[in-house]
Amino acid sequence: MQSVTLSREQQNLFDYIEQSENNIFITGRAGTGKSTLLSYLVENTKKNVAVCAPTGVAALNVGGVTIHSLFGFPFGILAEQDLARHMNKRTREVLSALDVLIIDEVSMVNADLMDAISRAMGIARGRRKLPFGGAQVVMFGDPYQLSPVPGNNEERNHMSENYQSSWFFDARVWREDSLERFELGEIFRQSDEDFKAILNAIRIGEVDQQMLDTLNAAGNRFPSHDEIIRLATINASVDKINKERMNQLTTKPKTFEAIFSASDETAFGRTLPAEPSLELKVGAQVMFIKNDDGKRTADGLVRRWVNGTIGKVVDMPSSGGVVVEVDGERLDVGKATWEKVRYEIDEEFDEETGRVKEVLVTIPLAEYQQIPLRLAWSVTIHKSQGQTYDEAVIDLGRGAFSPGQTYVALSRIRSLEGLYLTRAIRQQDVMVDKDVIRFMSGVRSPIDS
Template identity: 35%
Template sequence: MLQETALEILKTGANVFLTGEPGSGKTHTINRYVSYLRARGIEPAVTASTGIAATHLGGMTIHSWSGLGIKTRLSKYELDKLAFTEYLNKRISRAKVLIIDEISMLGPEMVATVEAVCREIKDNTLPFGGLQVIFVGDFFQLPPVVRNKENNDEQEKLFNEPKSRFAFHSSVWNQANLFICYLTEQFRQDDDKFLEVLSAIRHNVFNDQHLQHLIKRQTEAHLAPKGVPKLFSHNVNVDKVNEEELAKISGEEKEFIAHSYGARPLVETLQKGCLSPERLCLKIGAVVMFTKNNLREGFVNGTLGRVESFGKGSNQPIVRTKDGKRIEVTPMDWTIEENGRLKASITQFPLRLAWAITVHKSQGMSLDEAVMDLSAVFEYGQGYVALSRVRRLTGLHLLGWNEQTFQVHPEVLLKDKAMRLDSEVIENAFISMLPEELKTMQRNFILASGGRENAEEITEKVKKNNKKGETHNETLKLWQSGKKIAEIAKERGLTEQTILSHIEKLVTKGKINRADLKSLISAPLLHALPRIQEVFAKLGTEKLAPVFARFGGEYSYNDLRLARMMSER
């Protein structure tokens, strides 16, 4: 299916699973639909299963949006409690469209739990409470890790979901009556032979002819290009290469130990998901990769560079990225929050040694060049994910492979064939529709969602919101230039409180990263954050006045606003 056809289907308000091979334009199509909705006065809920994907879309994680935090399941009591949480009730009640990216990283249980929360808060028996729901992703990517924990009886009664790693096994998947939109264009790889190889693996028709293309890219470890990321299937190989390469560099080694807060089990959960190690060892000349997104500083997860020096006095690593940008790196936070409360956190420099990385960690990256050893691949799809990281065959340097490298999960393969057929049926049905009929469906959905039929017909209220958006963007530009709150307020002729309100709005829209706010928070306030956030949660409110009154003026409104901003609401 072409992107244009998928976009027209999305505009009708149908529930959709948007899928396709890496580079087929899934994110681009969603961004176009989001722009279409916003132009008509409808603000979609843009979420993803991972923070990285959420940042790409300018949204938040589905765990935060739905109020689940670290949970993947709820009891009836917990579900009722969530439904009466003010900020969550307001958020979900006003939502009309829910987008979940990287759906392959959510298991059936999590999908069912999110659906139950939406249905409960919307007080509507339709799937997801009547929201238009759009799943985005590719099941040939690596699935979520399944933890061997038994469900409690109440959870089984609530959802009765199968023990599976794939979201399409959830009962909700069928109940939502999803239209399959399988994108077939290709925008990432620009090498026909390589596309043919990847497609053969994906369709389970990989043969000797395809293997010959890869054999031509085979090399020995000592002949592989230097300074190019190496991909391995196991952490032990990654650690070995990184330690060996670091040891080759003469000079002083700097050690940075992560600081943690919270209950040990939660901290351990964070450590498993944190790409930066607990003990980070660096030297000048070390090849590193950034492990978080910070658009203000000019890096994203996967940005590569070398340690150029360490800051005088601060001792902070200074990294020169591949595109020549010089960045003095500051520590960032990985957090677990629940109902607006900080439960656990890790503070570490967002770096890791990057002479080598695992295939799992490379997921979502797009590389010009990579050295790969796939001789110990142990999971279906691991080889496919690794190979599809590079854009062309000339960027591939293959050290080895095993039989499983070119295999995909048989269950995903069967489902994929069925989805392709479903997509063709849906595409033909929409193509055969009269243009007037399609436009009527699209118009009816916009009006039913409280939007305006045409972008030109947006009311004065929306125009005022646009003006607000313009003033927020002015604040954003000054913030991104590195100016402080007081400086922005002075330049714009506004109060600091007004500028902070702009900052908060920009944070909720994903235009400013929460981690960047740390520079605004004093040490005493940072220490008090859990206490303040706990009061917000206990009062079940996001309003400042009740919290201000509870503390008897101990904290200023600006302090409370900052504390509220630091919560993923």
């Protein structure tokens, strides 16, 4: 396991979480290290924690489970559901044993689901009158980047009739319980102060025309080479570009089939972590979709690539796997493994107290193995979430159509020098949800010490 060094504000926030029992929401602009802090917290906390996320891919990325699988929730409106009926003995035991529930990408959780989480934990822990059954909840996410999935007409009507908004922060539980809000401020992705200021203005919807002029002047040029990744708003544009570029290659295609350890792929839900059949050619531009587990060297465990690294396929040996060239270095890439897990109770000896205590452990349920690559001449803005590029072409097409979309696209890039635009960015491309502005006005910086 690689050691992680936290910044001072990350360390301060970790220390505060460790000594606090308060419910905490942690946010931050793109590139401020939210995921780093979450991973460090899971690995180093002395508390019993369970990690969950609203989607299967998000859960896999943090080594956790989906909210619905952790709690046994059915899909749809949960307000009138008999939640106790859906929780088996193991679920109740796990929820009773945890000290902290960690929720990643919480901005995708709607208010109805947040209230259901609180009710279910109260039932499982035998403390129905206490929010979340008295457990601590620590949540990570950026409402300026991702929003709740709208749902069907019935779900949308329910949200509008019963909540101020569909956002997690407007759940009823927060009328009974306080939520501390902290925003990480130090950005590790960009160093240009002017670019950071423009990105922040776009994030909160306060960009002026001069800032847009600066962006458009920087991006109004042809890409320096044709391998620069293109970020587009819709799947159709992405698929078209990747298909065209693949067809231009005259090399022989090779297909890599995923391997399931479970009876079928439904074990991983509706969204698979990688393509079940991946076709590649020598010369194809690809992106890694999973961090390298690490290669052991004399200097310790070295990670050769991270989620989002761009490279080119240079060989597909008959012995298996793929050779990808990244910045002049040839990397041997075999099948990666994604695990679907569940939480169970185990016991371990506590040397400090001299007693045996209950701990939460993850038990593998199923494995999915595939070459951790996807074609990457183009990707959707949504799938670029959490990634960093030295250069990118931003293609907003007919216009951004969801709040935060333009911010997500622009904030993937390290500097203005790496920005290319297919068209000028307009004021109407910068959209921010008014409910997010209301909620985020209450965030503060981590405790300084």
